Amino acid sequence: MSARDLLSWYDRCSRDLPWREDQDPYRVWISEIMLQQTRVETVIPYYRRFLERFPDVGALGKAPLDEVLSLWSGLGYYRRARQLHGAAKMVAQNGGDFPTTAAQLRELPGIGPYTAAAVASIAFGEVIPVIDGNVERVLARQLALGEDPRKISGRRKVIAGAAELLDNGRPGDSNQALMELGATVCTPRNPRCGECPLAGRCQALELDQVEMFPLPKTRKPAQRLRRRVALVLDGEKVLLFRRPQDSELLAGTWELPWVEADGKSARDSERELSLRYSGLWNLGPQVAEVRHSITFRSLRLEVHRAQISSQLTVADGPEAGWFAAEEILDLPTSSQVQKVLGAAGPGVAEQKNL
DNA sequence: CATACGTGGAG
DNA sequence: TCTCCAAGTAT
Numbered sequence: 001m002s003a004r005d006l007l008s009w010y011d012r013c014s015r016d017l018p019w020r021e022d023q024d025p026y027r028v029w030i031s032e033i034m035l036q037q038t039r040v041e042t043v044i045p046y047y048r049r050f051l052e053r054f055p056d057v058g059a060l061g062k063a064p065l066d067e068v069l070s071l072w073s074g075l076g077y078y079r080r081a082r083q084l085h086g087a088a089k090m091v092a093q094n095g096g097d098f099p100t101t102a103a104q105l106r107e108l109p110g111i112g113p114y115t116a117a118a119v120a121s122i123a124f125g126e127v128i129p130v131i132d133g134n135v136e137r138v139l140a141r142q143l144a145l146g147e148d149p150r151k152i153s154g155r156r157k158v159i160a161g162a163a164e165l166l167d168n169g170r171p172g173d174s175n176q177a178l179m180e181l182g183a184t185v186c187t188p189r190n191p192r193c194g195e196c197p198l199a200g201r202c203q204a205l206e207l208d209q210v211e212m213f214p215l216p217k218t219r220k221p222a223q224r225l226r227r228r229v230a231l232v233l234d235g236e237k238v239l240l241f242r243r244p245q246d247s248e249l250l251a252g253t254w255e256l257p258w259v260e261a262d263g264k265s266a267r268d269s270e271r272e273l274s275l276r277y278s279g280l281w282n283l284g285p286q287v288a289e290v291r292h293s294i295t296f297r298s299l300r301l302e303v304h305r306a307q308i309s310s311q312l313t314v315a316d317g318p319e320a321g322w323f324a325a326e327e328i329l330d331l332p333t334s335s336q337v338q339k340v341l342g343a344a345g346p347g348v349a350e351q352k353n354l
Numbered sequence: 355c356a357t358a359c360g361t362g363g364a365g
Numbered sequence: 366t367c368t369c370c371a372a373g374t375a376t
Contacts, residue, residue, distance in 0.1 A: 033373095036371090036374075037370085037373055037374095038371065039371055040372080077374090079375085080373090080374085083374085110373095110374070110375090111374085114372075114373055115372085115374085132371090132373075135372090176372090180372095183371085188371090216369090217369095219368085222368090
């Protein structure tokens with residue numbers, strides 16, 4: 001049972017993933033950004049589309065931000081897309097050559113300690129351990145760590161453990177092996193300890209308390225919110241508004257007009273809509289209800305048909321536009337919008353019973 | 355150091 | 366339905 005066992009396990013059992021076809025820094029970088037807090041299965045189709053459209057850092061740097069956001073639509077954490085684009089411009093400016101060390105990579109927007117170490121070790125062979133959620137969990141179990149692996153003291157122990165398991169000859173594979181182990185064997189629930197190449201050195205297993213580690217994180221309870229969403233149609237076209245590029249939430253994406261509904265009458269909502277988006281609003285019947293959750297908020301979206309005065313001067317409010325269904329596919333949108341339009345979009349609204 | 359940022363799958 | 370949380374980063 002040793003670091004060598006981990007690497008040989010990886011050589012035998014690693015998954016075939018599209019970003020493992022080579023060690024091109026651009027491709028490794030894109031995959032690492034997409035994989036931040038996002039599951040492998042979710043990332044794969046996005047990664048393929050993205051690489052097809054932006055095959056190299058030059059292509060990405062030259063592209064309009066809107067197109068990048070559009071290919072990111074539904075993937076979440078949209079700040080990643082803007083920072084990716086910003087970093088691509090910086091790298092392209094530098095002749096297309098990536099920084100080659102973790103310390104230099106760390107300077108690029110969107111690249112923190114984890115991503116810098118991942119790209120440096122995988123693409124450039126730097127001997128540096130990566131610490132992600134998988135590694136924290138694997139090491140917390142190995143060490144039966146009785147403290148939060150994200151706090152200073154715990155983190156020190158995790159780093160030491162990861163460094164010990166690092167193979168100096170193949171740091172990239174070695175790092176991926178530890179993450180792969182966490183993703184496929186040393187899973188949060190129902191770990192498959194019988195298949196673990198490190199089982200012999202696992203203190204949590206020895207105590208028969210594998211699932212007790214790592215210590216649970218404290219979690220903020222989700223807020224419950226009810227919102228009224230206005231579906232304004234002009235023939236096949238839907239009225240959408242763009243969120244400001246500097247908004248904290250879903251920046252730069254297009255959304256349907258909405259207001260908080262909690263404790264408010266439909267009349268209140270009409271007034272708020274006109275205040276926020278300008279124009280005169282008339283809320284019609286509800287045509288759908290959509291549930292959606294977004295970072296500690298669970299949303300109940302009541303979708304209403306609505307009309308707006310024809311003398312709407314959108315120049316007074318946020319950027320607005322009318323779009324047909326096919327056009328919306330090419331727009332930066334969030335998954336929330338896709339859900340609502342799927343449930344109550346043009347042509348569907350009439351068939352909905354509510 | 356705590357908090358905010360999206361989303362969808364699993365149990 | 367509900368809770369947890371996944372290859373983190375920025376503030």
